[in-house]
Amino acid sequence: MHSRLAVNAFSGETYPHHKAFFDFSPFEGQLPPDDTMVDFMGVRLPAAQYCNHIYAGQLLAHAIRTRQCALHEKLHKQPAGATHVPVRVRTSWPVISEEYFEYVDVLTSVSEYIKEVGSAPTRPYTFIELGAGYGHWTLAAHAALKQRYSTRTPAHRYLMVDVVDSLKATVMEMSAQNGISPGSASFHVGYIVGSEARQLSTEATAENARYQSSVFSEGWGLGNGTAVETASMVTLHQLFAKYAMPCLIDMLDVDIQGSEFEIFDSQTVAMLTRRCRRVHIGIHSTNATQNEAILQVFATHGWEVSWALVPDDHFKKTYQPTWIPPTLTPWGYIGMGDGIMAFTNHRAKC
Secondary structure, eight states, X not given: OGGGEEEBTTTOOEEEOOXXXXXXXXXXXXXXXXXXXXXXXXXXXXXXXXXXXXXXXXXXXXXXHHHHHHHHHHHHOOOTTOOXXXXXXXXXXXXXXXXHHHHHHHHHHHHHHHHHHTTXXXXXXXEEEESOTTTHHHHHHHHHHHHHSSSSOOOEEEEEEESOGGGHHHHXXXXXXXXXXXXXXXXXXXXXXXXXXXXXOOHHHHHHHHHHHHHHXXXXXXXXXXXXXXXXXXXXXXXXXXXXXXSOBSEEEEOOTTTHHHHOOHHXXXXXXXXXXXXXXXXXXXXXXXXXXXXXXXXXXXXXXEEEEOOXXXXXXXXXXXXXXXXXXXXXXXXXXXXXXXXXXXXXXX
16 A cells, blocks of 8 residues: 555655556566666666766755665675675655656656557657766666566667767666667767757857766766767757657657757747657746746647646745745645656657
């Protein structure tokens, strides 16, 4: 009974878990003897990447990560010179915090794919992650897919995009470690813009690309990376063509540090309306005008709003400018690092 209840990391109150989790089971099994983490989806991750200092200081927004990292450290702590003792764990579904909603969208996208194709898939499950880092959400989606097709995972096609070139080797290694079929995952290094008109970018946009590349390569602990230049900018449509992505895309996950406002123009959303079922966006602004513009462009093209959880700029100004106030959700108030917008489209059909 208690496994069906979720704890709000901000308030401590309990709520029924979102139904998306009940199509799957949390990981149960033996932990690797090295410093590899296994999360509740069964994804194997280098602890250095998952337990990154970028997230460690955001105890409320990233309560899911900080709890798993603390548990990982406790379970792997061995006395000096001691013989390793295998550890078997039974995990549970996560606490309610910012990333909870992203897990809901990822798991729902897998469940909807399975409902559509059944036991004899006629098309690959397709997931695209912009601002992928080490590809956490791609790996989570694949873990869910593997779990439901335990004997033979259906064809899958993944595209991860980031401005940090030095992540590529790590991402490819982790993809293989987590059972992604050879040739089914691609990693693109570059900066994504909206329509082709925006591709003729200003110096400010180019400078943002270089800044993001520098900051996040250092943040991931992978050196300074190679600066992303204006020439590497492509539109979302060009990106899909470059990697020959399947026509039908089950989910597009976006976390690009404020650049989301440069991508989702009417031309881009029109293309997504023809091809994509679900979009999840990390929102990096409390500017009401910018946020309303994203909501409006998706609404204009007939998308349904799944989440619109963005801290109000008025409250941010009322309190300390560096402190984002709690945000009300169907599971009570939560602490936010970014905002969340997500949209569903039932008309994509190829």
